[in-house]
Amino acid sequence: MTDWYSGDVVANGIRIHYYRTGGNSPPLVLSHGATDSGLCWTRAARALESDYDVIMPDARGHGLSEEPKDGYSSDARAADLADFIRALGLEKPAVGGHSMGAQTTFYLLANYPGLVRCAILEDPVFRPRGEQPSEADRQARAEQTRRAMEENKAMGRAQVIAKGRAQHPTWSEEEFGPWADAKLNVKPSFAQVRSPERLTWWEELPRQTTPTLLVTADPDQGAIVTPEVAQEAARLQPNLKVVRLSGAGHNIRREQFDGFVQAVRAFLAEV
Numbered sequence: 001m002t003d004w005y006s007g008d009v010v011a012n013g014i015r016i017h018y019y020r021t022g023g024n025s026p027p028l029v030l031s032h033g034a035t036d037s038g039l040c041w042t043r044a045a046r047a048l049e050s051d052y053d054v055i056m057p058d059a060r061g062h063g064l065s066e067e068p069k070d071g072y073s074s075d076a077r078a079a080d081l082a083d084f085i086r087a088l089g090l091e092k093p094a095v096g097g098h099s100m101g102a103q104t105t106f107y108l109l110a111n112y113p114g115l116v117r118c119a120i121l122e123d124p125v126f127r128p129r130g131e132q133p134s135e136a137d138r139q140a141r142a143e144q145t146r147r148a149m150e151e152n153k154a155m156g157r158a159q160v161i162a163k164g165r166a167q168h169p170t171w172s173e174e175e176f177g178p179w180a181d182a183k184l185n186v187k188p189s190f191a192q193v194r195s196p197e198r199l200t201w202w203e204e205l206p207r208q209t210t211p212t213l214l215v216t217a218d219p220d221q222g223a224i225v226t227p228e229v230a231q232e233a234a235r236l237q238p239n240l241k242v243v244r245l246s247g248a249g250h251n252i253r254r255e256q257f258d259g260f261v262q263a264v265r266a267f268l269a270e271v
Helices: 038-048 074-087 100-111 135-155 157-167 173-185 201-207 227-236 257-270
Strands: 005-011 014-020 027-031 053-057 094-098 118-122 212-216 240-244
Touching: 005 074, 014 038, 014 074, 027 038, 027 074, 027 100, 038 053, 038 173, 038 257, 074 100, 094 100, 100 118, 100 201, 118 257, 135 157, 135 173, 157 173, 201 227, 212 227, 212 257, 227 240, 240 257
Parallel strands: 027 053, 027 094, 094 118, 118 212, 212 240
Antiparallel strands: 005 014, 014 053
16 A cells, blocks of 8 residues: 555545545545445455556544544435545546445435446345335344444454454455454444435436446345345346356455456446
């Protein structure tokens, strides 16, 4: 990361910290998942920086970004990201995200049409119809997040890295430092009960025209997007391309890294 730099901008009324590979290449903005941070994209950014100016913001309440007491919805994060793109003066960047970051990207496409050139969704929260979380589910998830955050901060960095190695034996060693730092830096305000998602993928996708890559994996290993959902998503949005990388769960790029980078490169070369 010797040639990379970092900075802060005020976007949507809060301070957003970011990392950037720099250069004159086309911009690619990558949004991380829940309790991760911008630097969790480090390995992917190193693989892509020869052709893209990779920009990795910390979401609100994560990393070194500001911690507002509320506003942790997909709509709010999309507003943050839209204003972040404007604050940096980016013209039609490519955008992408994993999990929560993929939802942020999805809402960005819906709420700010025409702002970006194309989008990459790594296992977004596109659940089958009829399987949306209940209020009890959302409360349990918030409590689980809060407990995990407290446990990580009580353990310290070395122990969090050791836990990560035990939980994810197939990950590259390069992943664990940024992953552990993110777990230690996520802010308490993030662990709150979420409101139901305002948008559903099956209602919104037919209204979208932005070229989009949907990267999916194996539900039996923890991936969210099922083959049936992916098939319907592609039917609803003709500009959506689906790539399934078997042998991975929810953390697709960390478990099938080469395949992920290859799929992203091929997609970005097409659009």
